[in-house]
Amino acid sequence: MSKAQGVNVAIIGVGLVGTSVISQLTTVPSLASSVHIVALQNSKKALLAGLGESRIAISSQQDWQSKLSSSSTAALPLPQLTSHLASLTKSTGRHTVVVDNTSNDAVASFYPSFLGAGLSVVTPNKKAFSSSLDLYKAILESSAATASNPRPALLYGESTVGAGLPVISTLHDILATGDEVTRIEGVLSGTLSYIFNEFSTPSGAPQSFSKIVKVAKDNGYTEPHPGDDLSGSDVSRKLTILSRMIPSLLEKLPKGYESVPTHSLTPAPLADVKSGDEYVARLPEFDADFQSLNEAAKAEGYVLRYVGVIDAVSGEIKASLEKYPFSHPFASSLSGSDNIFQFKTKRYSNRPLLVQGPGAGADVTAMGVVADLIKVAERRG
């Protein structure tokens, strides 16, 4: 097989993040020339470069969206997509990368096959990294098994935690250079950051807990069912992803995000409420409970924050509601729906390394995806 410059990219999932990924890839001149989009598909339809073609012609967002919606090609089942991409890798002489912009379990479960076929994977999808430990190991093993390929398959997932913020890459560099992580602690959910930044301030709560959740829902800051945020499961997924990167924790914990001790903020009587609207309507019944927690913290000089903690020394990993003094960066420096990550290591012991900023949103999530894709192109292009 002859080697050509650049990489091929197959994009699965063309919602908000996928659309922004395509926009970045087609409007930045250096990327438009080196990254060849050879496949686009959503759950229904596909646009595919044929075997004689170098890429799909895309002139604008409107262009690919109308071509995709009028395409007569049904979305390829993943095994067929894989063989088509393997053929394109041969015919173009370029390495091929699958970008999974879905949050789909089925796509994540297919990563071992993508990687095993020599395709790199770049994704903001948390599922592959936070679900069962067996899947995670199968993914790492499939990737490692391509080591003797001319261009071994790579796996990148910066945007799985903190979107475009340099979180995964920072933890990677800390570990790869031989530093030892002692503790990672942070506000890992933008939604829960917003809710507690509003609710728990040094001067108390300007509004009731339920009112703040309702405003967040009305503004689209929460999932359609706010219980999906208040459960803390997004935080435990991110904790699972980060802790699995730390070799000493990989075998011990966690078997999956469901094994991370996670404090759900959903009051027990609302646990089975299926409707998001009903959930929000009934939440005021529990305002007094939240308010008394908040007042107790404030009386001691603390605010409440919903955080994720990885104590790499004791092995404890948890998602929970904790108290921080007013002067702590999680209290004093945080606002809006910012994420914040604090890394304590052997080298960063007296003073931690902090990364803070918006940890969600289509454009910054896409930025993390595209930055990863550039790294693959630099290594395999």
Next chain:
Amino acid sequence: MSKAQGVNVAIIGVGLVGTSVISQLTTVPSLASSVHIVALQNSKKALLAGLGESRIAISSQQDWQSKLSSSSTAALPLPQLTSHLASLTKSTGRHTVVVDNTSNDAVASFYPSFLGAGLSVVTPNKKAFSSSLDLYKAILESSAATASNPRPALLYGESTVGAGLPVISTLHDILATGDEVTRIEGVLSGTLSYIFNEFSTPSGAPQSFSKIVKVAKDNGYTEPHPGDDLSGSDVSRKLTILSRMIPSLLEKLPKGYESVPTHSLTPAPLADVKSGDEYVARLPEFDADFQSLNEAAKAEGYVLRYVGVIDAVSGEIKASLEKYPFSHPFASSLSGSDNIFQFKTKRYSNRPLLVQGPGAGADVTAMGVVADLIKVAERRG
């Protein structure tokens, strides 16, 4: 030339940072196998792998230090080092990287020749990136001229700004994915961070300015002559490095760090004092001036911070003493000798991306160097 796995590394400068780089390269198992140290030299002596050899044998820090001090080989002039490394590249079949751990102008001026000879360069040395624009352009051009080599030469300098903190790589990713920087603002000097975090607090100054500078000097937080910190030139060098990465600013500003408007904190009558001790002894004469600035800021609800600012919209770049409200992250979240960097971009517009932590120190500087070296090895190994 046959291609072998891994990279060769030639280390120039074996002081605190160089020693920590060697330690990280020889103790992390994956690095010890893939990174071959083929040359070590300080200003006097050298240890070199011969043409039949794969690497210098290093069993411990004591080992290489005693071998180097008893070496009968004088430090190679850089042109001779370059040709020896070119020969080693051929004989080993591996790409070769020069790691410059000095803060030497002469070594920095030689980067165009290293790169032109196909050697990658990794460095924490600010000089190459912040001195004359002509040198900087010659460096970029020499690197670009190797594009048709089988393994083009690469250039990395994460530790030139903020040591191991993800600053250069974050700015790189922001730009490479097509985002537009509007403003970078930060506390870029650990020494000036410490001095103003101590001096300017919401409750005023616990000690006089001169006393805080004296304590900093006595504890080794300043250069031997504290005027070298208080001049702000370290901040203007870092501003030059960052602003040159932004294409719209490269041609406009700055021609070198000396062209960045820089507010020196050294009182005019002390400008010519050559002795650090005399400088510190006379600084109390000016305490009233610093105190009145501090009190005026405090009365308005502000603290003083010595910052670097890049306004990419107006093109203004400056190193200066500015006021920040008590609630600003530069006031509320900063302490010790931390650096903090705030990136505002088109995507990170409402809420900036923040990176904070220790921005100096041998181990964290070496971490940035080694992380860069890993990136070169991933791309050229």
